[in-house]
Amino acid sequence: MRKPRSSARSHLPREAAQLVWLSTGLSRSGGKLEDAYWEPRLASAVDELLRDDNEADLTAALDQLFEADGPAHDELADMVESRAESTRLNHDGKVWDVLLVACPVLAWSRFSIPAAPLAAETLGALKAQLAGHVLAKNAKVALANFLFSPDQLPRSFCETFQITCELGVRALTGRDFKLNAKDLPETNRFLSDTRYLLAAVAVPQGEALFRWNEPDGDKDKALAQWIAQAGPTVETLLPGCAFQPQLPDAYHAACRQTDQASRPYSLRAAIAFLQTTVNLEPAAMKAVIGPFHDQRLEEYRIGLGPRDSDDIYYGVVWPLLGTEDDNAEVVPEIEAILAEAGFQDVTIHDHRFPLEFCDDCGSPLYPNKEGELIHAEMPEQPAHGAAGGMLH
Structure with a gap:
């Protein structure tokens, strides 16, 4: 990317x-x-x-x-x-177009979100669901046998190209790509995160890659069918998690689209987390939004806590992406999500906050109503319930 x-x-x-x-x-x-x-x-x-x-x-x-x-x-x-993310390969006397495809899944959980190898039967089910609902009729597909966290994806353009070629050969020869999990870095633990399946799609040169490239195809319908059919398989990979499959697409486009989608998803996940862990309903919560700058506006931070206290229980970072700047309509989008959830107490600061973090643990600091930067701290209270199933 x-x-x-x-x-x-x-x-x-x-x-x-x-x-x-x-x-x-x-x-x-x-x-x-x-x-x-x-x-x-x-x-x-x-x-x-x-x-x-x-x-x-x-x-x-x-x-x-x-x-x-x-x-x-x-x-x-x-x-x-x-x-x-693409190449051309010769196989059986034909030239084939090969594309690296990412299949993202947004997820959240009070527990660890798995990043782990996939069993052979799981790979078979996912390939069938991709072929049936996402890919064009003449496409061949191979999957890597791992559910990746963002920090386990290829780190460079050359690494991306290497996995495109390796998976492409396997798509054309009917084999899957078996990774050694020991070669991958450990993943960080977050309440809300993204997981990725990686696949290579191979089609005869110049032919359609995706179902929605065909005359009777439709992208929205493909996504709905992928969610309905692949959802139960994905659920087995993410026990104890709420999750939301995203549309499989070309690697870099899928990653960018998921970066966009992860911001509102993370905010909704944080609200649901507070509801399930401390029994705090949105009408009883406050939200405090502030812009954080380094050389430029880098992100908004949203502190969440009880209305009747100065405490911030949990915070969400909403980073700016791509060409977004001070003129982006970010705050109205955040406000709309909070209003939809039932928030009645929202404070929006318009002055510049420095991009500060806790000296001890490195966590972001969040604004309170008075415009002070404080540490988000959950109250000491037994947890109630766990996330599970799809989050809409």
Whole structure:
């Protein structure tokens, strides 16, 4: 996934300089015909660096353009993402298009949200559900045998390309991709988080990839059918969790869409968590919203607690994503979620808060009604119940 780049290089390696030149040319193109000149040349240069596992030159070019030329940076970022998540393979005398697909699931639980290997029968069920409701009729599919947390996903464009190729070969040869779980990092524990299934889809060159690419396909219907049919299988992977499957899609697009969806989901999960653990209904809660800045507005933090106390029991971080800035309609969206839940006491601070964290545990600090930054602390009280099933 594209990331903000922090610094420019004055002396670029030759391959990185070539990417800068090609991306600049594409960003300044005057029409489709000129695009058709630049795009294959840029794609070929990116492909070579991905095959050579040359992340450093990809990063150097993105760094340079992030500082110097925003439109060219976006063209290069789009191309690198596209080439990392797709490839073409020859098999049985045909050329096949291969796409890395992410199948995200939003989840929350008072307990740990699992990230674990998948049994063979589970892989078989998920592949059948993907083939029946999400993928085009001529698609072949292979799944990795693991339910990934965000910090276990590929960390670079070159790693993404490697897993695209490895899974693509398995899609064409009818095998699944067996990971060694010991090679993956431990995952952090959060109340609300995302889990991912990773698959490669292979279709004959130029054919439809997804069910909604076909003449009688519909994206909303595909999502509804995926939730209905895959939901029971996903539930076995997430015991003790509330969960919400998202639409499987191309890897980077699915990750971005899920980042967006995870923000309101996390807020709703926090409200449900307080209801189930301390028996605090939304009408008896307060919410305090504040904007937090570093060099720019980075995020909003929402403190939740009882109306009749200054305490903040739990907090939610709502990060800004992509091109969002001070002008984004974030606060009205947060207010709408709180109103829908039944909140009657909402305080919105409009002054800048510093991006501060607890010195002892590193947790974010949240605003109270008086505009002070305090630690969110749950009361010492026995828990009641557990999350389970889908959260809508």
